[in-house]
Every structure is written in C-alpha cells, then in structure tokens.
Amino acid sequence: MTAAPLPGFVRTVRGDVPAAEIGRVAFHEHLLFDLVRPGDRASVDDPPITIENRWQIDYRSNENRNNARQTDRAIAAAELRVFRADGGDLLVDQSTGGLARDAEGLKAASEAASVHVVAAAGTYTADYQDAATLALSVEDLTGRFVAEIERGLDGTAVRAGLIGEIGCSWPMHEFERLALIAAARAARITGAAISVHPGRHPEAPFEIVAILNEAGADLSRTVICHMDRTFPRGERVRDLLATGVDVEWDFFGIEQSHYWFGDVELPTDLQRLALIRALIEEGFGSRILVSHDVCTCTRMTRWGGHGYGHLLRNGPALMRRAGLAETDIDQLLRLNPLRLLTLADGTSLQED
Ligand SMILES: [Zn+2]
Numbered sequence: 055m056t057a058a059p060l061p062g063f064v065r066t067v068r069g070d071v072p073a074a075e076i077g078r079v080a081f082h083e084h085l086l087f088d089l090v091r092p093g094d095r096a097s098v099d100d101p102p103i104t105i106e107n108r109w110q111i112d113y114r115s116n117e118n119r120n121n122a123r124q125t126d127r128a129i130a131a132a133e134l135r136v137f138r139a140d141g142g143d144l145l146v147d148q149s150t151g152g153l154a155r156d157a158e159g160l161k162a163a164s165e166a167a168s169v170h171v172v173a174a175a176g177t178y179t180a181d182y183q184d185a186a187t188l189a190l191s192v193e194d195l196t197g198r199f200v201a202e203i204e205r206g207l208d209g210t211a212v213r214a215g216l217i218g219e220i221g222c223s224w225p226m227h228e229f230e231r232l233a234l235i236a237a238a239r240a241a242r243i244t245g246a247a248i249s250v251h252p253g254r255h256p257e258a259p260f261e262i263v264a265i266l267n268e269a270g271a272d273l274s275r276t277v278i279c280h281m282d283r284t285f286p287r288g289e290r291v292r293d294l295l296a297t298g299v300d301v302e303w304d305f306f307g308i309e310q311s312h313y314w315f316g317d318v319e320l321p322t323d324l325q326r327l328a329l330i331r332a333l334i335e336e337g338f339g340s341r342i343l344v345s346h347d348v349c350t351c352t353r354m355t356r357w358g359g360h361g362y363g364h365l366l367r368n369g370p371a372l373m374r375r376a377g378l379a380e381t382d383i384d385q386l387l388r389l390n391p392l393r394l395l396t397l398a399d400g401t402s403l404q405e406d
Pocket of ligand 1: 082083084148219347349
C-alpha cells in the first residue's frame, strides 16, 4: 500500500521502524498472555478446547482457564502469519505487567512471522500484581514505565512502544490510581501514548481522564478502551470525546449479545460501525480506534476463531456497507493507530 509521508518512528520489539514504512495495524491485541488471575493459575482441571466444546467455551469466554491464556511462541508466530496474509503489518500486544508479558517471546514471534509487533509498558489491574509491585510508589512506577520504553521490559533489551493498557477496576484500587499518574508522567518523558482499560462502570472512564489530566497527560495521545461494553449503545461516548481523549471499539469479531463479564448487551460489528459512522460524520474520525482485543484462544484461527486479521479480511466490506469512505477506512486501520504509536523523530526524548 502507498504510505503517506508520516514523520517519526514506531518502537517495535525488533527496533525502531519509520512510521511511513508501516501499513495496517491491529492496535489492541494480546498475543502472549495469561488472563487467569495469579492466584488461580495453578489449577489445571478445566477441559482442553476441542471442536465439540469450543462454542460453549467461547460463549463463556474467559471462564475456562485453558482458553484465557496463550503462552506458546510458535502458536503466536502462526497467528501472526495469518494476520500478515490478511494484510496486517503491525500488531500491538497490550499485555502489561501482571498478564504474563513475554517480551522475548513477542520478539521471537515477530521475527518468525515477519510482522512488526509493539510491546506494552505499564501494569494491568491490581488483582494481577504481586505484593512487591503493589507496594511501589508513584516515583517507582514512573521510573519503571520509563525504563520499559527506553531500556527494556522485564530484564530484557526488548523495549515497549506504548504505555498500557493500564488496568483499572471499579471502584478504582489505590495502586491503579498511582499507575495512572505514573503513566501520565512516563508519557511526558518518553513521548509514548497511553492506553487505559477502564473499570466496568459508566463513570470509570471519566474518573480516569480526571486523574490523567491532573497528572499532566496529553489527552490527545490517550486512548480509553472498550467502548463496546462500557457504552454499548454509544451512551456517553460524546461526553468522553469532549474531554479530549481518543475512544476505542475493540470487541470487533465478537458477534454475540451475551457479555460473559457482566449484565451488558454487546453490540455487533455493524452496530459498532453505525456508531462510528455517526461520529465520523460529526468530525471525530481521527480520534477513533478499532481492534479485536483477542485475549482468548477460541478467538484465534488455531481454535476456530476469527484471528487477528478479521478487521482486515472482513472489516473493509462491513465498513463500506456501514457507509464509510475509503479514506475513513484507511484512517481507522492505519493512520489513527500510527499517529498514537509514533514517537518523536530522533532519540533525545528525555527533555521535560
Ligand atoms: Zn486488552
């Protein structure tokens, strides 16, 4: 595809890549992860996924522990190859600290599949953290997040290119409030953008934005994830956009109404796109992110799922049907994520 002359570079697990060389992006995914809470990880009595039970396991999604983790690098590489065949060029793994983040594994899978991968700095929700992490001060957390972008993740030399998803609960845990402040400070220092997983309450995104704003974050480089389950009919998305943040629909490919984590009626892909089309018509087209947030095996092609390339394989046709123009499609699948992932040109990002 013809790339627009985008300035700056994107920090991938294999090094910095000029943004102008990058094509279509899956902005919010999980490639190597464990979403089982650390205290529950030891138990192994859940049934393995088979062709006979995969629908039921997928329907209740994260309930089966074998479905809620994927730590095999060869499988990650195979899924990335499918993504590449669908036209994908870069995938962001937003598995932050606590989700069994595997920076070397991401690098190995990226190399094996020849697909760019961006890893994530930051921490997930408090219930995924160990006691030592929960005891960190905001200064400690800031230093850690900056080091993850400038030096490497978890003792490796593999660097992160995005801060988040920073995990937040409802009500918010004190650790999560400190992590948000640290994310804001680390973003100021490094130039990296921030992605936030809000708690499952309509007030949660607004509380988060207030904390980030108070801490000096650049809200134009901040994304609030999971509009699909937070405002399933688009309820308060415009209020959220009015604060200055970007908003993300990242349940693409989940074509079921039942939400396994709560009493929410999920939208379908076309319902998501109807909301997005209305926002584009109102001038918000540059501030919308789309992705799948794959975080279960049954959504991967190996287990009969849609894979990381659904939005590239099926998305453009759905988007045209929803009334989007080709320029809108390019904005959603390439330009918007690249703008957020792009760090300043040059390497001296230490000012501030
Ligand atoms: Zn996620």
